[in-house]
Amino acid sequence: MFEYPVVLESQPEGGFVVTFPDVPEGITQGEDEDEALMYAIDALETALSFYVDARRPLPVASAANGRPTVRPSALECAKLGVYQAMTEQGIKKSELARRLGWHMPQVDRLFDLTHASRFDHIEAAARALGRQIEIRVA
Known part of the structure; x- marks a missing residue:
């Protein structure tokens, strides 16, 4: 999930x-x-993070078709999964805060992709949305 193909030029x-064909806001470069x-x-x-900040749906990753792919870190994938579940269900941050018994700044930090949230908080948010976090090592 959240594995996006890239074009290397x-x-x-x-x-x-x-x-990124599916995420036009993403562009970078490297020596090799x-x-x-x-x-x-x-x-x-x-x-x-631009999509999360603007409360927009996350872009759907297209098929790689032989292109290399990249994905965010595991912690960020978990946060994005919770964000995606929340938007799919039409749940606002304030409702998630109510369900969790949290203050709004705590929910805001949960969706800040630069903040090192505690994993148990991400799991609690997923449960509040009727979801669970699954981790696997490949």
């Missing part, structure tokens, strides 16, 4: 530019393919 002056893909994770996380 070699540049005449050297290096690679990375763009590995560095470009590493920076692509940060660019994706930043771009997806």
Whole structure:
């Protein structure tokens, strides 16, 4: 989930530019393919935070079709999953705060992708939406 294909474009002056067909706000570059893909994770996380901040639905990832893919960190994927469940159900942050017995700043921090939220808080939010967090090591 939240694994997005990227387009790596070699540049005449050297290096690679990375763009996301499904997330046009995400763009970055690197000196080589590995560095470009590493920076692509940060660019994706930043771009997806724009959607969360604007309370817009998250973009759906298209098929990779042989392209490399990147995804946010596990913690951010969990936060994005809770955000997606909340938007799919039409639940506002204030309702989630009420269900959890939290103050609004706590809910705001939960959806701040740069904040290192506690995992048990993310799990509690998922449960309040009738969901659960699943983790796997591949």
